[in-house]
Amino acid sequence: MSCSSRRMRAFKRWMNSQSIEYSNALDLITRQEDQQMYVNALCDIHEGDLIATIPKHSCLTVKSSGARPFIEDFCLEGYIALSVALMYEKSLGQQSPWFGYLQLLPDRNPDVPLLWSLDEIDELLLGTELHKTVKEDKALVYEDWKACIVPFVKSAPIQLNPDYFDLEQYLAAKSLISSRSFQIDDYYGFGMVPLADLFNHKTDGEDVHFTSVSSHSESDTDSSENIENPIDDYQNEDILCQNQNESTTDILEMIMVRDVKAGTEVFNTYGSMGNAALLHRYGFTEPDNPYNIVNIDLELVLQWSSSIFSRRHTRSRLSMWKKLHLCEFPGQQIDYFEISSDGEPEVELLKLIFIILLPEKAYNEFDRSKVALISDKKGIILSEISETNKKLLLTERVQGALLSLAGIRESCYGLRSMEDDVEALKACPFTNRKLYHSLVLRICERRILKKLRAYAYAGVRHLNVCNGSTSTLRKKFRKR
Numbered sequence: 001m002s003c004s005s006r007r008m009r010a011f012k013r014w015m016n017s018q019s020i021e022y023s024n025a026l027d028l029i030t031r032q033e034d035q036q037m038y039v040n041a042l043c044d045i046h047e048g049d050l051i052a053t054i055p056k057h058s059c060l061t062v063k064s065s066g067a068r069p070f071i072e073d074f075c076l077e078g079y080i081a082l083s084v085a086l087m088y089e090k091s092l093g094q095q096s097p098w099f100g101y102l103q104l105l106p107d108r109n110p111d112v113p114l115l116w117s118l119d120e121i122d123e124l125l126l127g128t129e130l131h132k133t134v135k136e137d138k139a140l141v142y143e144d145w146k147a148c149i150v151p152f153v154k155s156a157p158i159q160l161n162p163d164y165f166d167l168e169q170y171l172a173a174k175s176l177i178s179s180r181s182f183q184i185d186d187y188y189g190f191g192m193v194p195l196a197d198l199f200n201h202k203t204d205g206e207d208v209h210f211t212s213v214s215s216h217s218e219s220d221t222d223s224s225e226n227i228e229n230p231i232d233d234y235q236n237e238d239i240l241c242q243n244q245n246e247s248t249t250d251i252l253e254m255i256m257v258r259d260v261k262a263g264t265e266v267f268n269t270y271g272s273m274g275n276a277a278l279l280h281r282y283g284f285t286e287p288d289n290p291y292n293i294v295n296i297d298l299e300l301v302l303q304w305s306s307s308i309f310s311r312r313h314t315r316s317r318l319s320m321w322k323k324l325h326l327c328e329f330p331g332q333q334i335d336y337f338e339i340s341s342d343g344e345p346e347v348e349l350l351k352l353i354f355i356i357l358l359p360e361k362a363y364n365e366f367d368r369s370k371v372a373l374i375s376d377k378k379g380i381i382l383s384e385i386s387e388t389n390k391k392l393l394l395t396e397r398v399q400g401a402l403l404s405l406a407g408i409r410e411s412c413y414g415l416r417s418m419e420d421d422v423e424a425l426k427a428c429p430f431t432n433r434k435l436y437h438s439l440v441l442r443i444c445e446r447r448i449l450k451k452l453r454a455y456a457y458a459g460v461r462h463l464n465v466c467n468g469s470t471s472t473l474r475k476k477f478r479k480r
């Protein structure tokens, strides 16, 4: 019997000891090539079938861990507290009540970019939405470890083996928590949920819902809350601190939300996330993910503006846009603008570009009246422009600016062209997961930028047809 089959058998025995029950229609599989686990249907399973029940006390959380009193005394919270609980239980080895579960898990999830080396991050994530974020994450994790974990180990009232709490172990715990934890309820907060964490994710195509059944709800009738989405806001202390006294229910249920044929995989969903978020938290991407986005940083727009106009011009237009924005959305600061998966820029980006490009006379007029001229005859009130009528702002100059911005954003990916990336992906074995998923991310982001260019060009073409001035415009854009 292979090592992975032995571990799976031990896990099944442990589940039995914890009263975790699951349907005999489920096959828990470990793929030999890469040791990835997943769940298959052994026979047809139908919508509405209850396929598993998991007592909450079997989940590894801060509340259930033996380290709870020390964690609470030390006032650790959120993901730091759960990491300590996980490292503590691992340090106990066979003495831990979760040994049968922990022995099945990998030591860490090496696909999560937090665990990549700085060289890998620079090489594989250059230009992507994750490049800066992951570098910042790494620095923050080190600071957290130094500021919280080291003093905790030194001052804990019981002897802890520091080898199980070093930086490596903390990073390993963080990668597991990031990719395998679920929000349980207000009492338990979030934690590791055995069995539920063997299901892989499929965007908008899940087969099963993971649910907390409440038998003591306010209405005194049974109610259920879908907790399919593993704690997107797991650092939200408000949620974790509510109702500290008791858990309203004892079990979690997994219920089928569609039919699955025998022999096929049963998928959960981790939520509606683009590839950057999936790679960041779970270490994988999907080829056609409708939630992909690309951001254009405000900094980049200012860089573009300063390359054409004086600094004074850029500063005063920026502050006008900020004033207008804060009037509409008090307290909401914008540092970047989203480009959706179909290449549409968010309206605030168009407004900012529009204001930057207003000729001096029109700008002064706009400053007085808040009505901006979009042509000799037509004026618009900028605050009345929303996502639905934003195309009104697509003047010829705004479209030109969008093309320039798409070009500047594209240059962040370095010297390798999109075609190079596509070729590299074709040649990349799926088992080289870091390279494979970072290429998918780069390509899907660059496809969005291509669509942004098409969005701008489409407007340009439309205007040319209306104005009958195709050649002049073409020349203008070739020069840029």
Ligand SMILES: C[S@@+](CC[C@H](N)C(=O)[O-])C[C@H]1O[C@@H](n2cnc3c(N)ncnc32)[C@H](O)[C@@H]1O
Pocket (backbone or CB within 6 Å): 035, 036, 037, 038, 109, 111, 179, 180, 196, 197, 198, 199, 200, 201, 202, 281, 282, 283, 284, 285
């Ligand atoms: C909650 S676990 C799911 C079970 C996991 N396959 C295992 O071996 O334990 C989440 C991890 O599974 C992998 N995973 C989940 N869904 C995936 C998908 N659609 N494609 C590739 N990997 C996926 C990723 O490594 C992710 O971090």
